[in-house]
Amino acid sequence: MTTPTPQHPSAPGPAQMLSKVPEITIWFWIIKILCTTVGETFADWINMALGVGLTITAVLFTVVTAVILTVQMRLRRYLPAPYWLTVVATSVTGTLYTDILTDQLGVPLWISSAVFAAALIIVFAIWHSKEHTLSIHSIISTPREAFYWLAVLVTFALGTALGDWTLELTGWGPGPSILLPASLIAVTAILWRFGLGPVLAFWVSYILTRPLGANIGDFLGLSKAEQGLGLGTLATSILFLAVIAAVVIYLTVSRTDVTENRRTHTEAAALTSPHAESSAHPIPPVSATRRKVTAGALAVTGLATIALLTFTGLQPHQSALADEGPAPSCSSDGPAVSTAAQAKTAAQAHFPAADNAQFRTITSEAKTLVAAGDQKGALVKAKELETAWDQAQPRLQSKDCSTWTFIDRRIDPVLSSVRAAHPDQAAEQQAITDLLASLPPK
Structure with a gap:
């Protein structure tokens, strides 16, 4: 989904920068899902390949994320490479935090989901009270960018918990599990087109892309015996990193996702075409009634999803998280063991x-x-x-x-x-x- 480009000052002031985030185009959502998938598969591979354990892996990525985030926040404008590198690092780190709670501390996933949901609400509440907006098009100062990245980190942790909780409740395999978040994202996009608030639509979709990307990673990385395609976590990570690099290079050269660049083209078109004003505002003004109706429809969708998960969870099944699949076959020169x-x-x-x-x-x-x-x-x-x-x-x-x-x-x-x-x-x-x-x- 895309959103109208807001008006920004032509030059940043002493405490104000050019937009630090990309324009929300189809490229944004494609690369966001790719980054999320890499975050899932690469973290799994690092954890298993290094054999250092979940806690040390989480500490390692926390340090890496802090370094990358420091570089990103010192910039004065959006640059594709450091921005998306920060998203990948934050995705890995947020995922690891949830995994520590679940796998090492034994915290039930529904509690983790509730805790991270409450944390996200608190972040949004403080952000809005300080800056009076939650729009990512307003990320033009250091405090707003700090709130933005904190919210992103929490959404990754929340998305991980919600995704794993869904698998635990339903027992769905890696393939079918892709359908639920994909369907919810599609519904959110449709409601946005009919008047759902762009800020609400963005953050709901942002959270849902986390379980979607992770489920895609599982589907590609898991063995065929585990209902996956058998690419492995390393191969999947390399493949998606290559695609991410290609898209980032394209965006760097074309600058199609730079907010100020898109605004300049829109203003130029407005001077040469009598009909260009409509293209500058792809989404017409929406009445308060339509906002409320679409928000209500989103709430109903959420309740229907909860009802589906509750019903499915009550059916006899085995948790997908516990299903490691059949033991891989192997040959041996020694005698067969059967008792x-x-x-x-x-x-x-x-x-x-x-x-x-x-x-x-x-x-x-x-x-x-x-x-x-x-x-x-x-x-x-x-x-x-x-x-x-x-x-x-x-x-x-x-x-x-x-x-x-x-x-x-x-x-x-x-x-x-x-x-x-x-x-x-x-x-x-x-x-x-x-x-x-x-x-x-x-």
């Missing part, structure tokens, strides 16, 4: 003792937490087990593929049962007991 006793013996003989001890310790602690009714703690242990197992996969699978596959298939039910939308303690205990039967004693 827990065989797996235990083979793991003790072929896998490093430190790895075996780590898996058994984490699993035993998870069992204790489940027995005590500490579901939050069990979620944390499930994530620890998943991370430790994934990081050990290359060395374990190469030592004894059959044993690795057997134990991997015992780990999946543990993750699924602990992360279920409505956990069943008996099912959790059984899955953990089955896994412990396959692990060597310490």
Whole structure:
């Protein structure tokens, strides 16, 4: 969606800059979704490739984002490359903050969503009280730009929480999960064309592009066994970064998204064409009644979405976040492992003792937490087990593929049962007991 170009002074004053954000054209939304997808896939790849853990990865990207943001805010006008680099970095950082709350602290996604939604409302309230506008076309001073980037960071965190919560409630796969945010963005765009306030339409769409971009990233990056296309997180990141670079180069050369440049062309057209005034204002003045009607329609759409998610969440399903897909097939020169006793013996003989001890310790602690009714703690242990197992996969699978596959298939039910939308303690205990039967004693 695009919005009318506001009038700005021809030259910035001492405390005023040229617009620090791009004109909202179709290019804006294309590159925004691309940046969001890269933020999701690149963060996943860095976290797994470096093996430093979620917290250190988040600290790393926080520092990187702070450096890039400092450069961006020292500029006096919008430049495509630093602006979109800041968006990518902020996307990664906001996503990691939500992941820390969910995966390490065990905070339920509905609480994370509510917290970030409240935080965004507070940011908007303070921003409006100080600057009397939330329009991104008014980003011509340092305070307004600071509010803008803070809001962007929170929208990425909120979008991540809402997207993951949707997957948890519905159990939808990566492909179908693209349809909901895409449909809501389309509805918002239609309502905007019929009179919905441009500021409200922009920020609603901005939030929704986060789960849309992340779901696209999952669909491209996940294996075919996990209902994806199997490109992998690294390949998807490289592909989208290349497209982003191409679009940024085009925008840098053409300057089609520079607000002042578009205003100059509009004014020139107005001097040469008697009908140019209508092109300068693509959206005619909208009455207060139409604003209210379209805002009401947006609210009804939101309520209908909540009803859909509630209904879907009540149906029997497995959380998509817990579904790691079937264990990848592999070949092995050793004997096939088909029982827990065989797996235990083979793991003790072929896998490093430190790895075996780590898996058994984490699993035993998870069992204790489940027995005590500490579901939050069990979620944390499930994530620890998943991370430790994934990081050990290359060395374990190469030592004894059959044993690795057997134990991997015992780990999946543990993750699924602990992360279920409505956990069943008996099912959790059984899955953990089955896994412990396959692990060597310490």
